[in-house]
Amino acid sequence: MPMNNPINVSGLLRFITAGSVDDGKSTLIGRMLYDSKNLQVDQLTAVEASSKKRGMKEVDLSLITDGLLAEREQGITIDVAYRYFATPARKFIVGDSPGHLQYTRNMVTAASSADLAIVLIDAESGVKTQTRRHLYLVHWVGVSHVLFAVNKMDKVGFSEDVYQKIERECVELAHSIGYSKIHSMPVSALDGDNITSRGDRLSWHEGPTLLEYLEQAPTVQDLLHLPFRFSVQRVMRLNRQNIQVNSGFDGADLRGYQGLVVSGEVRVGDEVIISPGGHRAQINSILGASRRLVDSALTQESVTLFLDQDYDVSRGALFTDVNNPMLSSNEFNAELCWFDEAPLDLSRTYLMKQMSNATRVRLKAINELVNVETLERTSDHLSMCMNDIGQVSLKTQTALSFDSFKRNRGTGAFILIDEVSNRTVAAGTIE
Amino acid sequence: MSAVIEKIEIYEKNKTTWTHLDALESEAIHILREVAAECNNPALLFSGGKDSAVVLHLALKAFFPETLPLTLLHIDTEHNYQEVLDFRDRVVKRNNLKLVVRSVGESIRQGRVRLRYEGEPRNKYQTITLLDAIREHNFDVCIGGARRDEEKARAKERIFSFRDEFGQWDPKNQRPEIWNIYNTRVADGENIRTFPISNWTELDVWEYIQREEIELPEIYFTHQRDVVIKNNLLVPVTSLTPAKEGDEISRMSVRFRTVGDITCTAPVASTAATIEAILLETAQTQVTERGATRLDDQTSEAAMELRKKEGYF
Numbered sequence A: 001m002p003m004n005n006p007i008n009v010s011g012l013l014r015f016i017t018a019g020s021v022d023d024g025k026s027t028l029i030g031r032m033l034y035d036s037k038n039l040q041v042d043q044l045t046a047v048e049a050s051s052k053k054r055g056m057k058e059v060d061l062s063l064i065t066d067g068l069l070a071e072r073e074q075g076i077t078i079d080v081a082y083r084y085f086a087t088p089a090r091k092f093i094v095g096d097s098p099g100h101l102q103y104t105r106n107m108v109t110a111a112s113s114a115d116l117a118i119v120l121i122d123a124e125s126g127v128k129t130q131t132r133r134h135l136y137l138v139h140w141v142g143v144s145h146v147l148f149a150v151n152k153m154d155k156v157g158f159s160e161d162v163y164q165k166i167e168r169e170c171v172e173l174a175h176s177i178g179y180s181k182i183h184s185m186p187v188s189a190l191d192g193d194n195i196t197s198r199g200d201r202l203s204w205h206e207g208p209t210l211l212e213y214l215e216q217a218p219t220v221q222d223l224l225h226l227p228f229r230f231s232v233q234r235v236m237r238l239n240r241q242n243i244q245v246n247s248g249f250d251g252a253d254l255r256g257y258q259g260l261v262v263s264g265e266v267r268v269g270d271e272v273i274i275s276p277g278g279h280r281a282q283i284n285s286i287l288g289a290s291r292r293l294v295d296s297a298l299t300q301e302s303v304t305l306f307l308d309q310d311y312d313v314s315r316g317a318l319f320t321d322v323n324n325p326m327l328s329s330n331e332f333n334a335e336l337c338w339f340d341e342a343p344l345d346l347s348r349t350y351l352m353k354q355m356s357n358a359t360r361v362r363l364k365a366i367n368e369l370v371n372v373e374t375l376e377r378t379s380d381h382l383s384m385c386m387n388d389i390g391q392v393s394l395k396t397q398t399a400l401s402f403d404s405f406k407r408n409r410g411t412g413a414f415i416l417i418d419e420v421s422n423r424t425v426a427a428g429t430i431e
Numbered sequence B: 001m002s003a004v005i006e007k008i009e010i011y012e013k014n015k016t017t018w019t020h021l022d023a024l025e026s027e028a029i030h031i032l033r034e035v036a037a038e039c040n041n042p043a044l045l046f047s048g049g050k051d052s053a054v055v056l057h058l059a060l061k062a063f064f065p066e067t068l069p070l071t072l073l074h075i076d077t078e079h080n081y082q083e084v085l086d087f088r089d090r091v092v093k094r095n096n097l098k099l100v101v102r103s104v105g106e107s108i109r110q111g112r113v114r115l116r117y118e119g120e121p122r123n124k125y126q127t128i129t130l131l132d133a134i135r136e137h138n139f140d141v142c143i144g145g146a147r148r149d150e151e152k153a154r155a156k157e158r159i160f161s162f163r164d165e166f167g168q169w170d171p172k173n174q175r176p177e178i179w180n181i182y183n184t185r186v187a188d189g190e191n192i193r194t195f196p197i198s199n200w201t202e203l204d205v206w207e208y209i210q211r212e213e214i215e216l217p218e219i220y221f222t223h224q225r226d227v228v229i230k231n232n233l234l235v236p237v238t239s240l241t242p243a244k245e246g247d248e249i250s251r252m253s254v255r256f257r258t259v260g261d262i263t264c265t266a267p268v269a270s271t272a273a274t275i276e277a278i279l280l281e282t283a284q285t286q287v288t289e290r291g292a293t294r295l296d297d298q299t300s301e302a303a304m305e306l307r308k309k310e311g312y313f
């Protein structure tokens, strides 16, 4: 379940495509939008014209999402394209990801806000290293459901045997990575078999079409049932000079904490722990996005909290449930995915950002690297280069409050920033 | 210290249903607060159009009851409908906001912008005026109302989008943007564009305008206007775009789906006088917002991407 997507009402599904280069991800999304009549006339005309310009006889459906000049020149996806569409059953946001190894971090970007990933496999060539890497990363970044789409069935004569062989391999792979409920289906993105309608050639396959599957796929709302966590983004200090006209506030000095309910729920009168510091305070008032005082605030709500007394609270502070405090330490282990061209340098410090909290961090050691081919973990010759995934030990400058990512995706996740280049060089999940 | 709050201590029960719009709103507020907390001198690009009206509304909510910790910036093409400028000034006055206007016309008069011909559409030249204004005021971030559903290059853009010291966007080398943790760091001279309503569709925007009763310029609703029909688009007849010889002028009921440079923004035929009616039309339309209205995007396959690479919004 996504965090940068508070949109987790059952009506809306956020999903992505993943899988190796050229396995048909963009074509699949194009086909689905086309067949479900989710393309506007002018978009279709433009794609027809672009296909013709490139000397193609038929419309190239991948051009619907491959919108950049460089993508069209090279016939590949470089960065994720977001599309918004709807059927009578629900609304969708799809992120069409690139398969290319070089752009793996862009797939991770898309996956980090998705409820579900469709992992494509070319029926003719089967599971590849990049398929494994994507699957591993999709799980690591927190996507709760995967669907395997065995594509290009037209190239293998719609053979049930070919499909079943690949399906078995996928299920085994997904199990070993940590997925429990796994679904798969055969499709032909190019011809439209089993996308919005079954077609005769896959009549041996039982189960829903791709679109039917997506219309019924569950979304998880696990953060709501976790202990209360609130991340302070900004301290608002009201005085006579800085009050909006007609706000109903008269201008007495007042301090409020603007931020996001990362998990759980809080009510007026609740006692909370403030980290850092460990002080206890009571929630005096909650100002909702509605600009009215409300009795409670739930996960994913942006609100302003007022406490019963003035404490030393600044940006990056956390308010948490008194009965379920967070862990606090300046040393911990995390599973890291490295994004940057420049490899991890153990002699340097990086900037770590967790929710709205930033601190310097040193990476003390690379403990293990994951071999995505075998899923084995190795601990010799360790270095972390672009697209490497592995376990590291970190030491932060100031103590960090966190939950393990497995328990709470909101408080257990971070990014690393190179303070010289300002690039986002890695993302991590705390163990 | 909580005297004020206690005075208005009539708590409402929080809403029991969390809608799609609540989620989009909360995401946008979170993004706006990150900008305000981490950036030194944010500007909110305010054109008087519906998307910027929505972003401004979200900002007023995000910091409520505090005044906006940011400056409004209008890059004025001087090719505007008067209703839009009046609306802009009305909103600024009502909310007591800080507005900076920098005009493409001024850039032309100073020789910073050279038109290829008199009356040329000024949309793309906004880039030069914008980059000059950013430098003049030292804005490190510009908040914009662009949406990913508008256009295929926009569909690729991050919520926090980086521009180098020449204002350029490099779509092949965007920073990863993982979960909702935003990297807002830039070097001196570089700039961020932040798009809090990236994930909103045209329909979401109208539903939100309806729910929040957000005021808009009158030209978003049906009105009578002289137009010339060219390539299926309704080209308005104005002092900047007079009818040419042989043009057949028709007086029609129209509304604008988007407002921009008069010389390249077309209205659509519509009798929608209310938001309810606009919502119905939006749900049924067969043409995208830009496809129905933008004369300048249809010149080449990658018009928007090329403009963005040069520093456009």
Ligand SMILES: Nc1nc2c(ncn2[C@@H]2O[C@H](COP(=O)(O)OP(=O)(O)OP(=O)(O)O)[C@@H](O)[C@H]2O)c(=O)[nH]1
Pocket (backbone or CB within 6 Å): A019, A020, A021, A022, A023, A024, A025, A026, A027, A028, A062, A075, A076, A077, A078, A097, A098, A099, A100, A151, A152, A153, A154, A155, A187, A188, A189, A190, A191
């Ligand atoms: N025969 C056949 N070809 C397909 C099918 N789906 C896609 N293709 C072709 O496979 C090639 C790659 O398709 P894309 O959709 O661009 O692949 P992709 O997975 O998006 O590639 P990247 O985004 O670059 O990783 C194109 O030539 C498609 O026409 C299919 O079902 N059958």
Ligand SMILES: [Mg+2]
Pocket (backbone or CB within 6 Å): A025, A026, A027, A062, A066, A076, A077, A096, A097, A098, A099
């Ligand atoms: Mg692709």
